[in-house]
Amino acid sequence: xxxxxxxxxxxxxxxxxxxxxxxxxxxxxxxxxxxxxxxxxxxxxxxxxxxxxxxxxxxxxxxxxxxxxxxxxxxxxxxxxxxxxxxxxxxxxxxxxxxxxxxxxxxxxxxxxxxxxxxxxxxxxxxxxxxxxxxxxxxxxxxxxxxxxxxxxxxxxxxxxxxxxxxxxxxxxxxxxxxxxxxxxxxxxxxxxxxxxxxxxxxxxxxxxxxxxxxxxxxxxxxxxxxxxxxxxxxxxxxxxxxxxxxxxxxxxxxxxxxxxxxxxxxxx
Amino acid sequence: xxxxxxxxxxxxxxxxxxxxxxxxxxxxxxxxxxxxxxxxxxxxxxxxxxxxxxxxxxxxxxxxxxxxxxxxxxxxxxxxxxxxxxxxxxxxxxxxxxxxxxxxxxxxxxxxxxxxxxxxxxxxxxxxxxxxxxxxxxxxxxxxxxxxxxxxxxxxxxxxxxxxxxxxxxxxxxxxxxxxxxxxxxxxxxxxxxxxxxxxxxxxxxxxxxxxxxxxxxxxxxxxxxxxxxxxxxxxxxxxxxxxxxxxxxxxxxxxxxxxxxxxxxxxxxxxxxxxxxxxxxxxxxxxxxxxxxxxxxxxxxxxxxxxxxxxxxxxxxxxxxxxxxxxxxxxxxxxxxxxxxxxxxxxxxxxxxxxxxxxxxxxxxxxxxxxxxxxxxxxxxxxxxxxxxxxxxx
Numbered sequence: 001x002x003x004x005x006x007x008x009x010x011x012x013x014x015x016x017x018x019x020x021x022x023x024x025x026x027x028x029x030x031x032x033x034x035x036x037x038x039x040x041x042x043x044x045x046x047x048x049x050x051x052x053x054x055x056x057x058x059x060x061x062x063x064x065x066x067x068x069x070x071x072x073x074x075x076x077x078x079x080x081x082x083x084x085x086x087x088x089x090x091x092x093x094x095x096x097x098x099x100x101x102x103x104x105x106x107x108x109x110x111x112x113x114x115x116x117x118x119x120x121x122x123x124x125x126x127x128x129x130x131x132x133x134x135x136x137x138x139x140x141x142x143x144x145x146x147x148x149x150x151x152x153x154x155x156x157x158x159x160x161x162x163x164x165x166x167x168x169x170x171x172x173x174x175x176x177x178x179x180x181x182x183x184x185x186x187x188x189x190x191x192x193x194x195x196x197x198x199x200x201x202x203x204x205x206x207x208x209x210x211x212x213x214x215x216x217x218x219x220x221x222x223x224x225x226x227x228x229x230x231x232x233x234x235x236x237x238x239x240x241x242x243x244x245x246x247x248x249x250x251x252x253x254x255x256x257x258x259x260x261x262x263x264x265x266x267x268x269x
Numbered sequence: 270x271x272x273x274x275x276x277x278x279x280x281x282x283x284x285x286x287x288x289x290x291x292x293x294x295x296x297x298x299x300x301x302x303x304x305x306x307x308x309x310x311x312x313x314x315x316x317x318x319x320x321x322x323x324x325x326x327x328x329x330x331x332x333x334x335x336x337x338x339x340x341x342x343x344x345x346x347x348x349x350x351x352x353x354x355x356x357x358x359x360x361x362x363x364x365x366x367x368x369x370x371x372x373x374x375x376x377x378x379x380x381x382x383x384x385x386x387x388x389x390x391x392x393x394x395x396x397x398x399x400x401x402x403x404x405x406x407x408x409x410x411x412x413x414x415x416x417x418x419x420x421x422x423x424x425x426x427x428x429x430x431x432x433x434x435x436x437x438x439x440x441x442x443x444x445x446x447x448x449x450x451x452x453x454x455x456x457x458x459x460x461x462x463x464x465x466x467x468x469x470x471x472x473x474x475x476x477x478x479x480x481x482x483x484x485x486x487x488x489x490x491x492x493x494x495x496x497x498x499x500x501x502x503x504x505x506x507x508x509x510x511x512x513x514x515x516x517x518x519x520x521x522x523x524x525x526x527x528x529x530x531x532x533x534x535x536x537x538x539x540x541x542x543x544x545x546x547x548x549x550x551x552x553x554x555x556x557x558x559x560x561x562x563x564x565x566x567x568x569x570x571x572x573x574x575x576x577x578x579x580x581x582x583x584x585x586x587x588x589x590x591x592x593x594x595x596x597x598x599x600x601x602x603x604x605x606x607x608x609x610x611x612x613x614x615x616x617x618x619x620x621x622x623x624x625x626x627x628x629x630x631x632x633x634x635x636x637x638x639x640x641x642x643x644x645x646x647x648x649x650x651x652x653x654x655x656x657x658x659x660x661x662x663x664x
Contacts, residue, residue, distance in 0.1 A: 001446055107467075129522065129538050
């Protein structure tokens with residue numbers, strides 16, 4: 001499968017959006033780890049903005065930036081959101097309510113508990129009726145999501161917005177399922193080989209089990225170990241450096257091999 | 270689109286295990302709904318599957334033990350499904366077969382039980398709690414891939430009540446893109462306190478058994494279930510299969526998280542896209558299996574959307590009066606019901622309906638009828654405003 005990455009976005013510690021992260025992605029020794037909260041989802045109507053939690057804010061921040069950089073209309077692009085944990089804070093609150101005598105489950109928290117809540121808020125933000133789906137792949141959520149998003153782009157012959165995101169889970173589950181830092185990244189994938197973009201990705205699924213390539217930088221390695229979405233760091237770095245090469249990403253039951261070839265003409269930005 | 274063939278399939282729900290039991294219950298108009306008595310909830314009715322409590326997973330998969338994965342394992346053993354998959358695996362090779370599963374809550378009941386036993390002082394869960402293999406959404410497709418010995422890509426799709434309808438779409442993408450030659454598609458959701466009490470908090474649980482399309486409908490009955498199909502390219506292997514998967518439409522509402530868009534913009538788009546992909550016109554559809562949850566808002570919106578695409582010419586009904594709303598499993602369970610209708614030529618009219626909502630304009634049927642069917646459309650809509658329509662044709 002071959003797709004052009006028209007744009008990329010990232011939000012994590014020391015990586016506050018693509019524009020402000022390109023230099024760090026090129027040279028991780030510049031990474032300072034400063035945590036910056038994801039911006040408010042200003043595209044959402046006020047009522048929905050109040051109800052949407054930090055997971056949705058994070059996912060929408062990178063989705064919005066990736067679409068803006070690729071100059072695609074958010075209401076027209078199909079989207080795939082991938083996350084291992086979903087909204088752990090909401091799930092924890094509901095589970096607490098379930099075992100507290102006399103407590104009720106909050107209706108807003110219940111509808112926010114669905115895994116596709118960020119996908120739903122994304123489409124509500126833009127009044128979009130384009131398909132938006134939510135997938136999950138535990139520690140492999142980045143690889144499973146990227147593979148599926150690319151398959152959709154190729155099969156449908158239309159661009160797909162791929163968003164990977166995860167947040168630490170509060171409360172008791174978070175002590176069992178440990179996620180270190182909030183991290184998200186997004187990419188607009190276009191099956192048109194002539195599309196302007198950062199690089200062309202040629203992807204194959206290889207059923208040989210692999211942990212994927214760990215980032216060279218110790219700081220990035222730790223991020224990638226601590227958050228499934230941060231398994232995208234090698235790809236983000238390759239795109240920022242305009243490197244050519246092969247990246248292996250863990251993708252249950254095997255791995256995703258991604259040949260990265262920088263586009264000759266960079267997108268206008 | 271390039272159609273695929275459903276070469277094998279099965280379903281497990283409150284109306285019984287497997288294709289024959291499901292068909293017999295539909296023909297006899299025998300509901301599986303009973304007064305709810307689960308996870309401390311005793312209001313409303315529920316569609317509970319018998320035998321889950323005593324089912325034992327195979328030793329090699331015991332780590333995945335939870336109510337949801339037991340339902341999955343029980344269903345894999347029905348109608349020779351696992352044997353059909355084994356034959357396909359021998360033909361294609363295990364790494365050319367993918368697994369795409371839809372679930373909304375996976376094994377969260379296990380986490381509910383762990384919270385009930387938590388150490389409140391330290392905020393810790395019991396040491397035997399295994400999030401990765403139970404509650405985690407990926408545990409279901411991992412269990413299925415493990416049980417069937419498949420090594421291709423594995424995906425968990427979690428789009429609320431449209432999860433396992435959408436799984437058909439993702440499976441088609443994977444085959445069309447050449448990632449694999451066959452896909453085990455399915456959906457599994459199980460009773461738990463979170464959904465029973467969450468829907469109650471939204472005022473969406475019917476007092477009695479759910480009455481989709483009735484003028485006095487007052488909500489849903491939550492059910493549990495599992496469904497699986499094996500999708501392959503046509504003519505890849507010998508045999509005609511159960512049915513053909515001809516088209517789909519996926520869309521969003523872009524309207525509200527838990528209320529359907531009353532204008533039905535997304536639902537209409539999903540049905541129109543499904544017809545266009547199947548290269549069929551509205552008149553070619555012989556029966557519509559509605560999402561038909563029994564809630565005021567869903568059924569009114571769906572009637573309006575169906576009428577605007579199909580007029581009043583196509584018989585339609587919801588089968589949730591039999592199974593309850595099996596949430597993320599409903600897409601596959603109702604795909605199997607649609608396929609049974611195609612194979613055996615019958616229409617299952619809505620159960621429990623005294624009077625169809627007089628405001629409805631689509632052709633809602635409330636009694637069973639025999640009729641030769643060529644094409645069936647099945648709808649699923651979920652929280653977050655996610656819509657999916659599937660079209661199946663006779664084999």
